[in-house]
Amino acid sequence: MAQTIVPFGPQHPVLAEPIQLELTLEDEIVLEVVPGLGYVHRGIEAETERRSYAEDLPLLERVCGICSVAHAVAYAQAVETLAEVEVPRRARLLRLLWFELTRIHSHLLWLGLAGDAIGMEALFQACWRVREQVLDLFTVTAGNRVILGVVELGGVRRDLPDGIQPIVRAGLDSVERGIADIRTLALDNDAVARRLSGVGTISHDDAVELGLVGPTARGSGVAIDVRTSSYGAYDELPTEPIVETGGDALARTVVRWREIGESIRLCREALDRLYGLRGGLSTRVPPVLRGEATTRVEAPRGELFYYLAADGERHPTRVRVRTPTFANIPAVIRMLPGTSMASVPVALLSIDPCLSCTER
């Protein structure tokens, strides 16, 4: 049978950001895929080499609008490692709180987009309605909805007074109730399960071989989660990787769903520890650094890796950012062959691709 080559994207209804997949089809079945990137490359890594360490922080926060806190924390940790400074406990707990709130809103955003991709507008609307409550918590605690600007080198720049805690706790309760209400639309819905089950399957061995990260890897039974390395405040608030073994889009959905509940737990425990805790918010970081450092954090989509090289100047020599989607794109090449054309959007979306992150 004749083969057809179809360019999927860079503009497509299911894609919030541009990527092109050049698909080789036989009838309706994908035989091969080659990804094409570069539509939102901004040269952020190169730009960091012309700014001071402190000025790089707000720039790197803007690598991604959804997980801006992850980039800020990862970069700050790399600088703090180079400077050999210790972040105050209160700051580490506050970073964890904003980080886990980010994970909740990112997973809800993704679940809504997945609902939209499978033609279920009600799920999209329900998820984004609950997500809006998380953004309200950002507004209350940080003053911003998306790019929070709360992290600074050596700590955080905003505190969370004890008097605000009841508002945050009530917000978390509301988010939890909202998620419970969505469950009948999402996980308990046969239509959703049928549409996601068996789509974009990645075996455990493939996930290991390709070096996949985050919910994409955990949905294939790979227990990988950087939080288990106890960075930041995760040493006193440990968490275990949430793993499913199905390897398909449904398994990845279940992983993200369960992680929302775990993140709510971590937020509450962080609030418990913050209540009445005295101490500073930041440690001074010198403006000139020398050496090399790497750091990893568990962003909503998986492991976020930073490499920082400094040659004794007021700006870094090199900042290398390896985002989770960059690590997960090879999964697309492996999982799409054998998939029907109609399932390509769902399969692609199931790795929660973030192209702005990937291309920087």
Next chain:
Amino acid sequence: MQTLPDCRIVEPSELLESARTLHDEGWRLITASCVPRATGWTVLYHFEHGGQLTHLRVELGPDGAVPSLGSVFASAFLVENEMGELQGLDVTDLAIDYRGRLYRDFDWPEVWPDETAGVSSILETAGLTRLDACVPVIGGEEVRAHTTRVPAPPTGSDTHGQEQ
């Protein structure tokens, strides 16, 4: 001065074998970092296993090159193409070679002649078209030729930023 713990210096000729050894021991390639220097490049390959990190460091002179790790780590092709494109590093034997167009930043002046300035584009000078420039090469052969949608070149006064 802070340095990377567990970082080993290897020669380019030893890189592939060192990577294969790490792979066989269960290490995962996180990514590679390329640092352009005045006299060449420093390339670091970062690996993880059981929460521990290890690194391979390669120091290259101005004419240096590194072999692709694609035969050992299937996911290496993206970062290797990126290092070639953004840092100018020569990576040989790439499994998927985007030929410097992994990032498809199609700016008009770069691709098509700027008649007002009287200069030709880099691609045109090299005898390439916009379409050629974004066709990946796999196994030495071009793939996907004539499938990428290419807008028509501007004509007459309808040039970028100078619409009448």
